[in-house]
Amino acid sequence: MTLEEAIERVGFGRFQRRLLWICGAGWAADAMEVLLISFAIPAICREWGLTTAQAGFLATAIFLGMLLGAWFWGTVSDRLGRKPGFILTVLIDSGFGLASAFSPSFPVLVALRALTGFGVGGTLPVDYAVFAEFLPREKRGRYLVILEAFWALGALVAAGLSWLVVPRVGWRVLLGLSALPGLIVFWIRRHVPESPRFLLVHGREEEARQVLIRVAKENGRPLPDNFRLHAPKILRARVRDLWHKKYARTTALLWLIWFTISLGYYGVFTWLPNILVERGLAFVRSYAYAFFITLAQLPGYFSAAYFVERIGRRLTLGIYLLGSGLFTYLFAVATSPEAFLTAALAMSFFALGAWGALYAYTPEVYPTQLRTTGMGAASGMTRIAGALAPSLGGLLLGLSLPLALSVFAGAYFLGGLAALALPYETKGEPLADVVG
Numbered sequence: 001m002t003l004e005e006a007i008e009r010v011g012f013g014r015f016q017r018r019l020l021w022i023c024g025a026g027w028a029a030d031a032m033e034v035l036l037i038s039f040a041i042p043a044i045c046r047e048w049g050l051t052t053a054q055a056g057f058l059a060t061a062i063f064l065g066m067l068l069g070a071w072f073w074g075t076v077s078d079r080l081g082r083k084p085g086f087i088l089t090v091l092i093d094s095g096f097g098l099a100s101a102f103s104p105s106f107p108v109l110v111a112l113r114a115l116t117g118f119g120v121g122g123t124l125p126v127d128y129a130v131f132a133e134f135l136p137r138e139k140r141g142r143y144l145v146i147l148e149a150f151w152a153l154g155a156l157v158a159a160g161l162s163w164l165v166v167p168r169v170g171w172r173v174l175l176g177l178s179a180l181p182g183l184i185v186f187w188i189r190r191h192v193p194e195s196p197r198f199l200l201v202h203g204r205e206e207e208a209r210q211v212l213i214r215v216a217k218e219n220g221r222p223l224p225d226n227f228r229l230h231a232p233k234i235l236r237a238r239v240r241d242l243w244h245k246k247y248a249r250t251t252a253l254l255w256l257i258w259f260t261i262s263l264g265y266y267g268v269f270t271w272l273p274n275i276l277v278e279r280g281l282a283f284v285r286s287y288a289y290a291f292f293i294t295l296a297q298l299p300g301y302f303s304a305a306y307f308v309e310r311i312g313r314r315l316t317l318g319i320y321l322l323g324s325g326l327f328t329y330l331f332a333v334a335t336s337p338e339a340f341l342t343a344a345l346a347m348s349f350f351a352l353g354a355w356g357a358l359y360a361y362t363p364e365v366y367p368t369q370l371r372t373t374g375m376g377a378a379s380g381m382t383r384i385a386g387a388l389a390p391s392l393g394g395l396l397l398g399l400s401l402p403l404a405l406s407v408f409a410g411a412y413f414l415g416g417l418a419a420l421a422l423p424y425e426t427k428g429e430p431l432a433d434v435v436g
């Protein structure tokens with residue numbers, strides 16, 4: 001049988017549910033590492049007397065590390081296997097995240113946050129490839145979006161911890177606590193098997209069979225003892241294959257979408273506590289509002305998980321990006337507290353739903369040899385935008401809050417139009433194993 005037939009016969013069961021929690025825990029830990037610095041910045045600025053430019057550079061540091069991590073680990077995982085990156089990336093981001101709590105100076109903190117980002121940047125594309133390659137097609141879109149929901153859970157925990165910890169015991173305790181979940185996840189991940197799809201396309205058919213037998217046994221749906229796997233034609237994929245005629249338009253549009261969604265999201269959420277203070281909220285009260293705005297991300301994810309299977313990946317992505325742009329603009333021009341809060345909640349809802357749809361679509365559109373390379377390169381665009389967004393936000397906020405938020409709303413609108421122009425719908429389609 002083909003690998004796709006074997007995956008369909010094994011089905012969705014205990015193994016995939018357990019893998020969802022293992023990948024999801026890593027995602028939640030990564031979200032905490034990325035977003036908590038935005039909640040810690042006001043306190044760090046107070047302690048070290050940082051300027052707005054320095055604060056923006058601190059927020060940028062993790063994205064510079066994520067840019068290198070996404071490209072490096074994506075390529076490594078397509079060449080050497082999913083498992084090395086699956087294990088090591090979470091150790092790197094949590095280890096250096098913990099070290100950040102003991103930073104003696106601003107330059108050391110910047111360096112440690114960049115190293116934390118190197119791990120985070122690898123975790124995101126590798127985890128998605130690993131999870132996608134164990135999923136039957138009818139479950140793939142929905143559960144890839146559900147995996148993305150763990151990011152919202154991590155963001156929520158970061159907001160809640162910031163609300164409880166920073167005003168009482170400071171930012172160092174916040175950074176230390178946020179690193180602990182990732183260190184626990186590292187020990188659990190060692191027991192996850194290599195992707196059978198990776199093994200098969202690299203000529204390791206017997207190892208792929210043994211992994212599938214293990215998964216089938218855990219799901220209670222055993223495979224025939226004498227089954228053999230049909231190995232696809234093996235071609236060594238290269239990064240330039242992302243620009244193969246079949247994928248060139250998709251790659252260009254995806255890079256644009258990943259850039260614009262990241263610019264809009266991190267431009268707003270990196271400065272969210274500061275924006276809330278500028279809107280007239282007290283320092284402590286701003287953490288409470290940020291918590292509830294972050295809470296709106298969870299229903300955004302789950303609604304996107306429903307719609308990617310009902311109306312497709314592309315349309316869901318386009319609608320949610322356009323919705324993100326609309327409500328970010330309304331967030332900018334709102335004049336009453338009620339309108340301001342309503343727009344902020346809707347902005348958070350649509351923005352994170354868009355992330356979920358994007359993460360469901362991207363790994364499905366590339367073949368196995370290019371999957372983590374494609375994910376890594378595309379998500380690398382978010383690191384470039386993420387590196388620019390904090391500094392750009394700081395500059396624009398210094399001029400005008402409505403101007404800053406309108407620029408980020410425009411980024412969402414551009415991404416939404418690009419999503420609607422994507423050439424392929426992947427809903428219900430099998431994962432490809434060869435380039436071309």
